[in-house]
Amino acid sequence: MSYELVDGRVVTPEGCELNVVRHCNLGCASCSHLSPVFRRSVVDPDVVRADLALLSRFLRARFVKVLGGEPLLHRRLLPILEIIRASGLAPRILVSTNGVLLPRMGADFWSLIDEIQVSVYPGRELSDDDLAHIRRRAERHGVALTVAYYSHFRHSYSERGTEDSRLVGEIFTTCQIAHVWRCHTVYEGHFFRCPQSVFLPRVIGRPNDPWADGLRLEDRPDMAGRLLAYLTSPRPLLACRNCLGSVGKRLPHHQLPRADFRTPQQKRTEELLDREFLAQLATRPDMDDGCVVADPDEWRVRVRERI
Numbered sequence: 001m002s003y004e005l006v007d008g009r010v011v012t013p014e015g016c017e018l019n020v021v022r023h024c025n026l027g028c029a030s031c032s033h034l035s036p037v038f039r040r041s042v043v044d045p046d047v048v049r050a051d052l053a054l055l056s057r058f059l060r061a062r063f064v065k066v067l068g069g070e071p072l073l074h075r076r077l078l079p080i081l082e083i084i085r086a087s088g089l090a091p092r093i094l095v096s097t098n099g100v101l102l103p104r105m106g107a108d109f110w111s112l113i114d115e116i117q118v119s120v121y122p123g124r125e126l127s128d129d130d131l132a133h134i135r136r137r138a139e140r141h142g143v144a145l146t147v148a149y150y151s152h153f154r155h156s157y158s159e160r161g162t163e164d165s166r167l168v169g170e171i172f173t174t175c176q177i178a179h180v181w182r183c184h185t186v187y188e189g190h191f192f193r194c195p196q197s198v199f200l201p202r203v204i205g206r207p208n209d210p211w212a213d214g215l216r217l218e219d220r221p222d223m224a225g226r227l228l229a230y231l232t233s234p235r236p237l238l239a240c241r242n243c244l245g246s247v248g249k250r251l252p253h254h255q256l257p258r259a260d261f262r263t264p265q266q267k268r269t270e271e272l273l274d275r276e277f278l279a280q281l282a283t284r285p286d287m288d289d290g291c292v293v294a295d296p297d298e299w300r301v302r303v304r305e306r307i
C-alpha cells in the first residue's frame with residue numbers, strides 16, 4: 001500500500017510520530033533516537049498545536065504515535081494528547097513507552113489514548129504485579145495493549161559514517177523505518193521522513209543544517225503535492241550517510257552509562273553493518289529484524305543464553 005492524494009490531503013497507510021521528549025529514564029545501547037545523549041528536553045504544547053493544525057490540512061494518518069525519549073516523562077502529556085485528538089490528524093492515538101512509569105498513570109491518561117505499546121528490556125522488566133495492573137487498566141478503558149520483549153537491538157548509527165554513495169543508497173532503500181513502518185515525524189514546524197534524520201544531526205553535527213532533511217510546513221496551496229513528492233522521493237537523506245537504517249549488526253540489548261553511549265558507534269558504517277541482513281531485506285523488505293519476541297518465556301531464554 002502506498003501514499004494517496006485524497007481531497008487535497010496525503011493519506012499515509014501508517015502513522016505520524018510525535019516525539020514529546022528527547023530524554024529517557026533508561027540508557028539503551030544504540031538507541032535509535034539517541035535519547036541517552038540528550039539532556040531533559042520537552043516539546044511545548046503550543047508548538048504541537050500549531051504544527052498539527054497545519055499538518056492536518058495536508059496529511060491524514062492512521063494513527064499518531066506519541067514517543068520520545070520516554071514520553072511519560074513529559075509533565076504536560078495530557079494536554080498534548082488532547083491537542084492531538086482535536087487536530088483530526090488521525091483517528092487513533094498510540095503511546096509507545098518503556099512502561100517504567102506506566103503504573104503511576106491515572107484514569108485521565110488512559111481515557112485519552114487508544115493503544116499503548118510497552119517495550120520491555122532486559123534488566124528493566126516490569127514486575128508481574130505491574131503488568132497485571134497495566135492489563136487491567138487497559139481493559140477497563142478499552143485501550144489496545146501490546147507488550148514487545150526486546151532481547152536485541154541493531155546498531156543504529158555510525159559516528160564516522162561512510163563515503164560510499166552506493167552503500168548509502170542500499171541502506172536507504174532497505175530502511176524499514178522509512179519504507180515499511182513509515183515512522184514519519186513532525187518536529188518543530190517540519191516534517192521528517194524518519195526520526196533518525198531529526199536526531200542524528202543534532203548529535204553528530206552532520207549535516208551542518210539540522211533541518212536539511214526535513215520539509216518545512218507552510219501554508220501554501222501546493223503543500224500536499226510537496227509533501228507527497230517528499231515522501232516518495234527515491235533520494236537518500238543526508239542523515240543516511242551516518243545512519244544504519246535497518247541493517248546495523250545485531251547486538252544483545254544492554255544498558256550503558258550515558259557518557260559511554262557514543263563510544264561503540266565510533267566506527268565506520270562498513271564496520272557496523274550486517275551485510276547478510278541487508279541482502280535479505282533487498283528481497284524481503286518486511287523481514288523480521290530478530291530483536292523482539294512476543295513470548296516472555298522465549299525472551300528469557302534468549303536473554304539468558306544471549307542467542
Ligand code: SF4
Pocket residue numbers: 171172175177178193194195196197237239240243244245246
Ligand atoms: S536516516 Fe536514512 S537510513 Fe536512517 S532511518 Fe532515516 S531514511 Fe532510514
